[in-house]
Amino acid sequence: MHQFIEDLAQHEGKEVTLKGWVYNARFGKANIFLELRDGTGFIQCVISQDMVSEEAFEAAKKLAREAALKLVGIVVKDERQMGGFEIQVSALEVYGYSKDYPIKVNENEHGARFLADKRHLWLRSKRQWAIMRVRNEIIMAIHEFFQTNGFVQMDSPIFTGNACEGTTELFETDFFGDPAYLSQSGQLYAEATALAMGRVYTFGPTFRAEKSDTPRHLSEFWMIEPEMAFFDLDMDMDLIENFTKHIVNRVIKNKRVELDTLGRDISKLENVNQKFPRVPYSEAVKILRGEVEVNGKNAIAIQEQDIEDAKKGIEEKTAEIAEREATIKSGVKKGVRKFNEAKIIVLRGEIAELEEKLRNLPKWITSAKNFEMGSDFGNSDETVLTRVFDAPVMVYNWPAKIKSFYMKEVDGNPDLVKGVDLLAPDGFGEIVGGSERETDLDILVRKIKEHDLPMEAFEWYVDLRRFGSVPHSGFGLGLERMVRWICDIHHLRETIPFPRRYGRLLP
Ligand code: 4AD
Numbered sequence: 001m002h003q004f005i006e007d008l009a010q011h012e013g014k015e016v017t018l019k020g021w022v023y024n025a026r027f028g029k030a031n032i033f034l035e036l037r038d039g040t041g042f043i044q045c046v047i048s049q050d051m052v053s054e055e056a057f058e059a060a061k062k063l064a065r066e067a068a069l070k071l072v073g074i075v076v077k078d079e080r081q082m083g084g085f086e087i088q089v090s091a092l093e094v095y096g097y098s099k100d101y102p103i104k105v106n107e108n109e110h111g112a113r114f115l116a117d118k119r120h121l122w123l124r125s126k127r128q129w130a131i132m133r134v135r136n137e138i139i140m141a142i143h144e145f146f147q148t149n150g151f152v153q154m155d156s157p158i159f160t161g162n163a164c165e166g167t168t169e170l171f172e173t174d175f176f177g178d179p180a181y182l183s184q185s186g187q188l189y190a191e192a193t194a195l196a197m198g199r200v201y202t203f204g205p206t207f208r209a210e211k212s213d214t215p216r217h218l219s220e221f222w223m224i225e226p227e228m229a230f231f232d233l234d235m236d237m238d239l240i241e242n243f244t245k246h247i248v249n250r251v252i253k254n255k256r257v258e259l260d261t262l263g264r265d266i267s268k269l270e271n272v273n274q275k276f277p278r279v280p281y282s283e284a285v286k287i288l289r290g291e292v293e294v295n296g297k298n299a300i301a302i303q304e305q306d307i308e309d310a311k312k313g314i315e316e317k318t319a320e321i322a323e324r325e326a327t328i329k330s331g332v333k334k335g336v337r338k339f340n341e342a343k344i345i346v347l348r349g350e351i352a353e354l355e356e357k358l359r360n361l362p363k364w365i366t367s368a369k370n371f372e373m374g375s376d377f378g379n380s381d382e383t384v385l386t387r388v389f390d391a392p393v394m395v396y397n398w399p400a401k402i403k404s405f406y407m408k409e410v411d412g413n414p415d416l417v418k419g420v421d422l423l424a425p426d427g428f429g430e431i432v433g434g435s436e437r438e439t440d441l442d443i444l445v446r447k448i449k450e451h452d453l454p455m456e457a458f459e460w461y462v463d464l465r466r467f468g469s470v471p472h473s474g475f476g477l478g479l480e481r482m483v484r485w486i487c488d489i490h491h492l493r494e495t496i497p498f499p500r501r502y503g504r505l506l507p
């Protein structure tokens, strides 16, 4: 049996066998330094000529990135290393050599499309490793939360005969000669199972055929949908809040190394440990337009400050590039030159990002200032709105005409429905959408017709209002949206092992 990098603290001073891949290699005359990865972590391994056989040292000289090997060595404490240890190697055996591995250690030097094409290899990089480990922790946290709070996992079907979230975003398939759709949401079935089991949750893939190539849309993503009998909207919001806190806190507790690898500012995540503001839609609109301030913060003023900061950032970074270029020209050693060249590449990337911000911010401000009461928030509106809050914010009581047919009307105001969106801070936007469900048979039938949905396909759903209809509520969490926020990454394509999105089916 071999050992794993994440367990090495238990083996300090002892001999271990590690099996993994070369993440990076540096070759000295008498020493070879390997950074080994085994899926559980990364560790520096030192192969000294006088500590291993001649044959082993010769074999080690031919190692390159992503060669696979077995190493035997002593675990030595070294505070400078990730994880606090390194391995003094005594023997090694190569499983498979690797030549011309296409991805550089600094993946920022590649374009997004190149990395996406190489997703099957890209997953081996440190950053992707960290993201996937956080994703796994989130999944564990979700099951833990529900399983220890009296919920039963009830899976909804993937082949469905009806739409849940609007008919324009459906992938149609052939189900033994009949049209069927890949599920957009497990909710309608979760309503049926909630009335059978009390409190349930689904955890499954969902599909949306939107042709939108944005950082926050996938065609296939994983959704978690709890549904609870005898819950009203307030109870639903309490659950969303407790659930979100549980996930974030568990990740902070158990995935510190991964969050550090991603450069995540953990203090910002810790902001979940306060009451989440709950804002009615109509109030949110006023905040967005800058008509109402929150804790002395004005949404529009913050954007204007961002413009000034971006301008200043570009100036500073341009000056730094000039300085580094001068250093390179002055004829420094190869190592120093390389170091400066790498820094310049990163700086250019940061400038490009700031320039994009400068192009976008004025549009965002215009959109926010002129936002029309009754319409849906766009991506930028969500970003602008959430900037005045530190914690995730819940926007509730939405205009009926921009929300789904199944949402319950607000008492005495049929133009509004009891829906709620959870918006994450720092521009991450909507991560949860939920609502109290319409329980009245006649209103529900009217809504199905108003939304132009085929009544036959919904007969079974309407039945739920015929036999012991009760108030009930639920919500849907987009797993990848949660991963994106917790890891602080720009694009959903990095939040799932093999993303499926508009224009991307391979690998
Ligand atoms: O807001 P949505 O459309 O709500 C529903 O589907 C409800 N039936 C949920 C319920 O009440 N049971 O989607 C829920 C969440 C969104 O908040 C978002 O996090 C995620 O699913 N989501 C997407 N994630 C990635 N790519 C997409 N195209 C997504 N569309 C929605």
Ligand code: MG
Residues within 6 Å of the ligand: 421, 430, 432, 433
């Ligand atoms: Mg939504």
